[in-house]
Amino acid sequence: MNGSGTKILIVDDEESLRSLIEIYLSNNNYEVISASNGREALEKIDRDKPEIIVSDIMMPEMDGYELLGILKGSAEYSDIPVIMLTSMDEDMDKIHGLSAGADDYMTKPFNMEELLLRIEKLLFLKRRIAGAEYRFTESQKLLDLTKEELLKAHKQLKKIMLESLEGLVTALEARDKYTRGHSERVAAYAGGIAREMNLDNIDTIIIAARLHDIGKIGVRDNILYKGEKLTKEEKAIIEAHPVKGAEIIGKISFLRDIVPAVKYHHERYDGTGFPEGLRGDEIPLAAKIIAVADTFDAITTDRPYRKGLDFDHALNELQGNAGTQFDPVVIEYFLKILNTK
Ligand SMILES: [Fe+2]
Numbered sequence: 279m280n281g282s283g284t285k286i287l288i289v290d291d292e293e294s295l296r297s298l299i300e301i302y303l304s305n306n307n308y309e310v311i312s313a314s315n316g317r318e319a320l321e322k323i324d325r326d327k328p329e330i331i332v333s334d335i336m337m338p339e340m341d342g343y344e345l346l347g348i349l350k351g352s353a354e355y356s357d358i359p360v361i362m363l364t365s366m367d368e369d370m371d372k373i374h375g376l377s378a379g380a381d382d383y384m385t386k387p388f389n390m391e392e393l394l395l396r397i398e399k400l401l402f403l404k405r406r407i408a409g410a411e412y413r414f415t416e417s418q419k420l421l422d423l424t425k426e427e428l429l430k431a432h433k434q435l436k437k438i439m440l441e442s443l444e445g446l447v448t449a450l451e452a453r454d455k456y457t458r459g460h461s462e463r464v465a466a467y468a469g470g471i472a473r474e475m476n477l478d479n480i481d482t483i484i485i486a487a488r489l490h491d492i493g494k495i496g497v498r499d500n501i502l503y504k505g506e507k508l509t510k511e512e513k514a515i516i517e518a519h520p521v522k523g524a525e526i527i528g529k530i531s532f533l534r535d536i537v538p539a540v541k542y543h544h545e546r547y548d549g550t551g552f553p554e555g556l557r558g559d560e561i562p563l564a565a566k567i568i569a570v571a572d573t574f575d576a577i578t579t580d581r582p583y584r585k586g587l588d589f590d591h592a593l594n595e596l597q598g599n600a601g602t603q604f605d606p607v608v609i610e611y612f613l614k615i616l617n618t619k
Pocket of ligand 1: 490491519543544
């Protein structure tokens with residue numbers, strides 16, 4: 279019953295009392311270790327790792343206060359509950375003992391049964407604390423796991439969202455044989471230029487390129503795919519697509535970075551583009567890169583009104599418009615990639 283083999287250390291210089299406690303606790307199934315002073319107690323603690331200590335105060339060599347001080351100051355042993363025993367029933371001793379970190383206090387002479395009850399109570403508390411600490415650590419682990427899973431889910435959600443938007447653009451372009459696959463090619467060219475320029479936002483530029491024409495979703499097919507010349511009103515509707523696109527993208531928090539690239543991909547280097555007529559470095563670099571990639575794809579693929587030009591002609595056209603329509607630096611990098619292929 280009771281102790282079920284729990285190791286307990288009794289520290290007292292009075293041998294008769296020590297033996298008495300030892301017999302009583304052994305009878306209650308404790309494994310009793312004993313020491314006659316603080317120094318000896320420390321050796322036994324190191325060797326036998328008791329779960330609880332009952333210690334006298336006044337002892338030769340090292341008294342109970344010093345022992346207590348060492349134990350409570352050590353990282354390894356500060357959790358071992360200590361019951362202090364003394365023959366002095368002075369309030370100051372109790373206060374001294376408790377403030378030094380004693381977990382309980384008994385005055386000699388004491389009732390053995392009461393000592394046993396106090397030991398059991400402290401052991402129960404100690405185990406309960408250990409259990410709570412264990413549960414706390416486990417819940418912390420669980421929380422970390424949940425955080426990790428949340429991040430994963432968030433990443434997944436972003437991926438799905440992006441895929442849906444790309445799907446929309448693909449569907450939009452697939453309705454017309456001349457624009458089929460356009461944004462995917464633009465994304466590939468823009469990504470290539472960004473890499474060649476050694477930019478640190480390559481992924482953002484690729485996503486922006488993939489979605490640059492998403493604003494065309496609001497434009498009716500009969501205008502969007504009209505072969506012949508557009509009226510002034512129709513032209514205005516088409517030219518609203520970068521702003522419409524920026525509005526759509528701007529509503530999606532994780533895509534806000536690409537809004538400027540989408541909004542300004544039809545600006546021209548010389549300031550004659552739309553929607554705002556920005557010029558030179560006022561135009562975000564990502565937008566200028568997409569503009570080059572966009573035009574390159576447009577002139578190398580078939581259009582309703584003409585056959586697609588070959589690469590050399592396309593390059594000549596791009597070069598011819600460097601400094602007017604396009605940023606010459608972006609053209610330079612684009613030519614560099616194409617010439618090395
Ligand atoms: Fe566009």
